Amino acid sequence: MKRRVLIAEDHALLREGLKALLSADPDIDVVGEVADGRDAIRLAGTLAPDLILMDLTMPGIHGTEAILEIKKRYPATKILALTVHKTEEYIRETLQAGADGYALKDATYAELMTAVKCVLSGKTYLSPDVSEKIISGYLGGGKAQSTDSAWNSLTHREREVLKLIAEGRTNKHIADYLSVSVKTVEKHRSNLMRKLGQHNAATLTAFAIEKGLLSS
Numbered sequence: 001m002k003r004r005v006l007i008a009e010d011h012a013l014l015r016e017g018l019k020a021l022l023s024a025d026p027d028i029d030v031v032g033e034v035a036d037g038r039d040a041i042r043l044a045g046t047l048a049p050d051l052i053l054m055d056l057t058m059p060g061i062h063g064t065e066a067i068l069e070i071k072k073r074y075p076a077t078k079i080l081a082l083t084v085h086k087t088e089e090y091i092r093e094t095l096q097a098g099a100d101g102y103a104l105k106d107a108t109y110a111e112l113m114t115a116v117k118c119v120l121s122g123k124t125y126l127s128p129d130v131s132e133k134i135i136s137g138y139l140g141g142g143k144a145q146s147t148d149s150a151w152n153s154l155t156h157r158e159r160e161v162l163k164l165i166a167e168g169r170t171n172k173h174i175a176d177y178l179s180v181s182v183k184t185v186e187k188h189r190s191n192l193m194r195k196l197g198q199h200n201a202a203t204l205t206a207f208a209i210e211k212g213l214l215s216s
Contacts, residue, residue: 002029003120006049008040008066009033009082010058014105018053018082021109022116037061044070044077051120054099056083056090064090064097071098080119082112091130095202101125102202123168124205131209150196151211158195159213161188165201166208 005028009015012035019030031047034040038060044052052070056063067079080101081094094102101119103112104127111127118125154162157178164174171189175182189204198204208214 004031004049006032006052009055010035037066040066041069051078067097078119102130103127124202163213166205
């Protein structure tokens with residue numbers, strides 16, 4: 001079954017290019033295109049896409065606001081931010097809004113398709129440049145001591161769960177892998193978000209990258 005993709009991008013030429021690139025993949029069906037955040041929210045409901053490719057700077061509602069609203073209404077919809085912005089503020093706000101991935105517009109076609117497939121499979125994708133920002137400690141606002149303190153508060157099992165979440169594993173997979181119940185995994189996930197001050201799997205993944213959990 002083809003995966004349904006909605007493109008939200010205000011530049012017509014880039015939008016057409018993205019449509020052509022994505023449509024060349026036999027597993028993807030581009031079901032719609034919009035030029036602003038408000039229409040992205042509306043079509044997320046009427047078209048029920050599996051993935052929305054979301055620009056951040058569009059007229060009307062900003063991309064980050066649109067992500068927040070779409071995730072509130074349709075939490076199962078995956079969202080990959082596609083932007084020129086590399087600043088810590090944009091990265092942090094976009095991931096905290098609920099984006100499942102953050103890719104840059106200077107990416108190659110191969111990288112873009114990797115990002116799309118990664119997010120569609122339930123994992124978090126972060127462009128290499130974005131990962132570098134995270135490793136530099138942006139999630140702690142430059143306060144390494146703060147993130148170190150949060151990291152040190154985690155139990156060994158919580159660190160195991162964090163690594164598995166960052167690898168894109170589902171609660172069911174984690175439960176089977178660790179031989180615990182799904183409810184126990186959900187409790188660990190909740191504790192991780194509370195202790196680390198994160199709000200979703202994307203920001204947990206970013207924290208895990210910063211701490212080097214995915215480097216091995």
